[in-house]
Amino acid sequence: MNMNERIAAWNAEAQQCTCGHDHRLVQMQVFLEHGAIRRLPGYLSEQGYNHVTVVYDGQTGPAAGYEVVKSLQDAGLIADEFQMPENSAGDIIADEAAIVQVLLGVKQMTQAIIAVGSGTIHDLVRFVCAKMNKPFLSVPTAASVDGFTSAGAPLIVSGIKQTFQAVPPRAIFADIDITQQAPQAMTAAGFGDMLGKYTSLADWIVSRDLGGEPFCPVAYRMTEEALTACIENVQAIAEGSAEGITALMDALIISGASMLIIDHSRPASGGEHHISHRWEMNLMVAGRKPVLHGAKVGVACVLLTERYKELASLSREPVFDVYATLPDASQLTAWLKQVGGPTTTDQLGVTPDMVEHAFATAHTLRERYTGLKYINESLNVV
Numbered sequence: 001m002n003m004n005e006r007i008a009a010w011n012a013e014a015q016q017c018t019c020g021h022d023h024r025l026v027q028m029q030v031f032l033e034h035g036a037i038r039r040l041p042g043y044l045s046e047q048g049y050n051h052v053t054v055v056y057d058g059q060t061g062p063a064a065g066y067e068v069v070k071s072l073q074d075a076g077l078i079a080d081e082f083q084m085p086e087n088s089a090g091d092i093i094a095d096e097a098a099i100v101q102v103l104l105g106v107k108q109m110t111q112a113i114i115a116v117g118s119g120t121i122h123d124l125v126r127f128v129c130a131k132m133n134k135p136f137l138s139v140p141t142a143a144s145v146d147g148f149t150s151a152g153a154p155l156i157v158s159g160i161k162q163t164f165q166a167v168p169p170r171a172i173f174a175d176i177d178i179t180q181q182a183p184q185a186m187t188a189a190g191f192g193d194m195l196g197k198y199t200s201l202a203d204w205i206v207s208r209d210l211g212g213e214p215f216c217p218v219a220y221r222m223t224e225e226a227l228t229a230c231i232e233n234v235q236a237i238a239e240g241s242a243e244g245i246t247a248l249m250d251a252l253i254i255s256g257a258s259m260l261i262i263d264h265s266r267p268a269s270g271g272e273h274h275i276s277h278r279w280e281m282n283l284m285v286a287g288r289k290p291v292l293h294g295a296k297v298g299v300a301c302v303l304l305t306e307r308y309k310e311l312a313s314l315s316r317e318p319v320f321d322v323y324a325t326l327p328d329a330s331q332l333t334a335w336l337k338q339v340g341g342p343t344t345t346d347q348l349g350v351t352p353d354m355v356e357h358a359f360a361t362a363h364t365l366r367e368r369y370t371g372l373k374y375i376n377e378s379l380n381v382v
């Protein structure tokens, strides 16, 4: 089954699901193949669009953006282009200022906006598309994050990282020839984001059993299968082969779709993501360079797994048994190392103080029951 058939099968299952969630029909066309961007002109003509805007940055323009613009113009389409400016430190942060820059870079008459880049460009464009009521199209330049296909836009507003509901892409053109050229650090970050599903899925079980929170078995299995596929392909991902990058991108797209189908990030984001968000804000306040999302999530997953295993063995509550089934922290570390990602907070520039602060407060960032919340709010009083 190709990706579109698999998504259709998940949709069919979700429509039958009686878990209590509303299940969105995921109507996104996925092109995951060599040369996927060559399908763009045909796709746009089919949709009746002849004027689009392509948004990229200083890195993703040369990687794919210029080529996308040229192929659209060669096909007789009007393709405006907008290069996101970097801040004085040479970074692009998904914050208020960046949102306004994208808004200013897009003409009102454009019929669709194409994001060419990694997570940050996508989050800015999906938010602007939601506000301007324009279709959002995705061209990932790295298999670095599972957010390409989600609807949520994590943005930093007033210094606080929050996820805003925006729009998912109508279509994603995941060109393996492009994503395979991405630096290995970005591929490793995508793997780290997937590794974090170990703790996010375990947290979801706990939040169901302890917090009585909604639980969708279909979305759970989507994420679980995507995680398993990543682990099975860890060697190919480490080598950066076309097969490995395809497997990783496939998993990231499905993980994003699992959030889309229930309109909630629960399957793909648990305590490890809350810790990562806290570190991101701390690093920003400390004036440090931003660290790739998945790199933080991978390391947070290792540390959180240690705490969760401790919780499972100390507590006599069967509800925490699921944490005992997590892979050992040493195994998680070995996988991260194998794909070339950071394995310690030190490598992320995260100080011991930031680690302590995150473990003590990250659970307050989201209204969600996790083992982390339990450790902080209940364990001390038991």
Ligand SMILES: [Zn+2]
Pocket (backbone or CB within 6 Å): 145, 146, 193, 268, 273, 293, 297
């Ligand atoms: Zn993530």
Ligand SMILES: [Zn+2]
Pocket (backbone or CB within 6 Å): 014, 017, 018, 019, 020, 021, 023, 215, 216, 217, 218, 219
């Ligand atoms: Zn369901």
